[in-house]
Amino acid sequence: MDAIFESLPQYWDGFLRTLFLAVVSGVIALLLGTLLAAMRVSPVAALRGFSTFYVEVARNTPLTIIFFFSAIVLPRLGVKFEQFEVAAIIALSSYTAAFVAEAVRSGVNSVPVGQAEAARSVGMTFTQVLGFIVLPQALRTVVPPLINIMIALVKNSSVAGAFFVLELFGYGLQLSNSRGDAVMWILIGVAFFYLLITVPLGLLAHFVERKVAIAR
Amino acid sequence: MKAFITRRKSLLVAAGAALALSLSACGGGTTTTPPVNTPTFASGTTMEKLSKAGKITIGTKFDQPLFGQKGLDGKPVGFDVEIGKAIAAKLGLSADKIEWVETVSANREPFIEQGRVDIVVATYTINDARKQKVSFAGPYYEAGQALLVNKDDSSITKPEDVKGKKVCSVTGSTPAKTIVEKYQAELVPAANYTACLEPLRNKQVVAVTTDNVILAGYVDKEPDAFKLASDQTFTKEPYGIGLKKEDTVFRNWINDQLEAFAKDDTYKKAWEATAGKVIKTVPALPTIVRY
Numbered sequence: 412m413d414a415i416f417e418s419l420p421q422y423w424d425g426f427l428r429t430l431f432l433a434v435v436s437g438v439i440a441l442l443l444g445t446l447l448a449a450m451r452v453s454p455v456a457a458l459r460g461f462s463t464f465y466v467e468v469a470r471n472t473p474l475t476i477i478f479f480f481s482a483i484v485l486p487r488l489g490v491k492f493e494q495f496e497v498a499a500i501i502a503l504s505s506y507t508a509a510f511v512a513e514a515v516r517s518g519v520n521s522v523p524v525g526q527a528e529a530a531r532s533v534g535m536t537f538t539q540v541l542g543f544i545v546l547p548q549a550l551r552t553v554v555p556p557l558i559n560i561m562i563a564l565v566k567n568s569s570v571a572g573a574f575f576v577l578e579l580f581g582y583g584l585q586l587s588n589s590r591g592d593a594v595m596w597i598l599i600g601v602a603f604f605y606l607l608i609t610v611p612l613g614l615l616a617h618f619v620e621r622k623v624a625i626a627r
Numbered sequence: 628m629k630a631f632i633t634r635r636k637s638l639l640v641a642a643g644a645a646l647a648l649s650l651s652a653c654g655g656g657t658t659t660t661p662p663v664n665t666p667t668f669a670s671g672t673t674m675e676k677l678s679k680a681g682k683i684t685i686g687t688k689f690d691q692p693l694f695g696q697k698g699l700d701g702k703p704v705g706f707d708v709e710i711g712k713a714i715a716a717k718l719g720l721s722a723d724k725i726e727w728v729e730t731v732s733a734n735r736e737p738f739i740e741q742g743r744v745d746i747v748v749a750t751y752t753i754n755d756a757r758k759q760k761v762s763f764a765g766p767y768y769e770a771g772q773a774l775l776v777n778k779d780d781s782s783i784t785k786p787e788d789v790k791g792k793k794v795c796s797v798t799g800s801t802p803a804k805t806i807v808e809k810y811q812a813e814l815v816p817a818a819n820y821t822a823c824l825e826p827l828r829n830k831q832v833v834a835v836t837t838d839n840v841i842l843a844g845y846v847d848k849e850p851d852a853f854k855l856a857s858d859q860t861f862t863k864e865p866y867g868i869g870l871k872k873e874d875t876v877f878r879n880w881i882n883d884q885l886e887a888f889a890k891d892d893t894y895k896k897a898w899e900a901t902a903g904k905v906i907k908t909v910p911a912l913p914t915i916v917r918y
Contacts, residue, residue, distance in 0.1 A: 495815065
C-alpha cells in the first residue's frame with residue numbers, strides 16, 4: 412500500500428499524460444470518424460470506397476501493429492517527430508476513428524429515410540440534408556456507443572506505454588521494475604487512476620443520453 | 628556468419644600457434660588447446676576432485692554475445708567461455724571435458740548451491756546480497772554502463788554529452804536512473820534494450836545506455852549501424868566467478884590462476900578473440916579481492 416503513496420507523483424504525471432492522449436486522440440477521432448461516416452453515405456462512389464477501405468483496415472488491424480507502424484515504421488519512412496506522444500496520438504486517433512465512423516454510420520441508418528426524403532423534397536443539397544437533418548439526429552442516438560468507444564480509447568492508450576510514452580501504464584512498468592516487492596499494489600494504483608477517467612465517462616454517458624435522447 | 632568466420636580466421640593468423648590459448652576456426656567456434664601437463668592437487672580439494680573426475684560443469688550465459696553465446700553449432704563462445712576453458716585447462720581438463728550449462732541471471736545462485744554447476748562464469752556481478760549464498764573468485768572483469776550511438780555520430784563520447792538529450796533505456800532499470808539523475812539526460816523508456824535500437828536507428832534518441840557488455844553485443848551484430856561511444860564505462864560492475872560458498876581453497880586457487888592468466892597473456896588473448904572485437908581496449912585484470 413505504501414508503494415502507491417510514495418509513487419503518487421509518478422502516478423499523477425502518468426495520469427495527466429493518459430488524459431492528454433485520450434482527450435487529443437478522442438477529439439481527432441470524433442472529427443475524423445464523423446467525416447468518414449459522411450463519406451460512407453455520400454453519393455460519390457470514390458469517397459464511399461475510400462471510407463469503407465479505411466474503416467475496414469483500421470478496425471481490423473491490432474492496435475499494437477498500428478502503434479508499431481506509427482512509432483517505428485513512419486520515422487523510417489522519413490516522418491520524424493520529436494515526441495513519441497505524436498506517434499501515440501496518430502495511432503490512437505486513426506484506430507479509434509474507424510470505430511467512431513461505424514457508430515455514426517449506424518446512427519445515420521437509424522434516422523428514418525423519410526426525414527432525408529422530406530429534406531430533399533424542399534430542395535436541400537446533400538450537405539444540407541446531412542448537416543441539418545440527418546447527422547444531428549444520428550449523433551443523438553449514438554451517444555452511448557460513442558462513449559463506449561471513448562472508454563475503450565482511454566484503456567487502449569496504455570499501449571503507448573510500450574512505445575516510449577510514459578503514461579499511466581508506462582509508469583506502472585517502471586514502478587514495478589523498481590519495487591518488485593509491491594507489484595500488486597502498484598498495479599492496483601494504476602487501475603484506480605484509469606477508473607478515475609473511465610467511470611466519470613460512463614456516468615456522463617447516462618446523463619447525456621437522458622438529455623438528448625429522442626423518442627421515436 | 629561468413630564475415631564472422633573470416634574475422635576469426637584472420638585473428639587466428641595474427642595470434643599464431645604459440646599461444647597458451649590458441650584458436651581454431653571450425654564452425655565459427657573458438658576452442659582452446661588443452662595443456663599436456665596433468666597437475667597434482669592436495670587431496671580433498673575441489674581441484675583434486677574435478678581433476679580426478681576428468682570433467683567440470685561450468686555455467687554460463689547462452690544469449691550474451693561476445694561473453695557467452697551458444698551458436699548454431701551448439702558450442703558456446705565468448706570471453707566468459709574462454710575464461711572457463713582456461714581454468715579447466717589448469718585442472719588438466721581439455722575443452723571437450725567441459726559440460727556447459729546455461730545459467731540465466733535468475734538461476735545462478737540456486738545452480739551453485741545445488742551443485743548442478745561447479746563454477747559459474749556468466750557476466751555475474753559480485754554484490755553483497757549474492758555473497759550471502761555463493762562465493763566469488765575474481766573479479767576477472769569490470770563491466771560498467773556505457774553508451775551505444777549511431778556509427779556516424781561522433782558528437783557523443785562521454786556521458787556528459789547526453790545532457791538534455793534523449794537517451795533510451797529500459798524502464799526502471801539502474802542504468803536508466805543513472806543517466807537521468809547523474810547526467811540529466813531525457814529518458815525515452817523502453818520495455819527492453821532491443822526495443823531501443825529502432826529509435827536510435829531513426830535518430831529519435833541519440834544513445835542507448837546500459838552495461839557495455841550488452842551494448843557490445845549489439846555492435847557485434849550490426850557493426851555498420853552502431854558503435855560504442857567510448858570504451859570507457861561510467862559505473863562499475865565487477866564480474867566474478869561464482870562457486871560454492873566457503874570453498875575458500877578453490878576460490879584462492881582460481882584467484883591465483885586469474886593472476887597467472889594476466890601475466891602469461893592468456894587473459895589478453897581471450898579478450899582479443901572475443902569481446903575485443905568490439906571493445907578494443909584490452910582491460911587490465913581488476914585487483915583480485917581475496918576475502
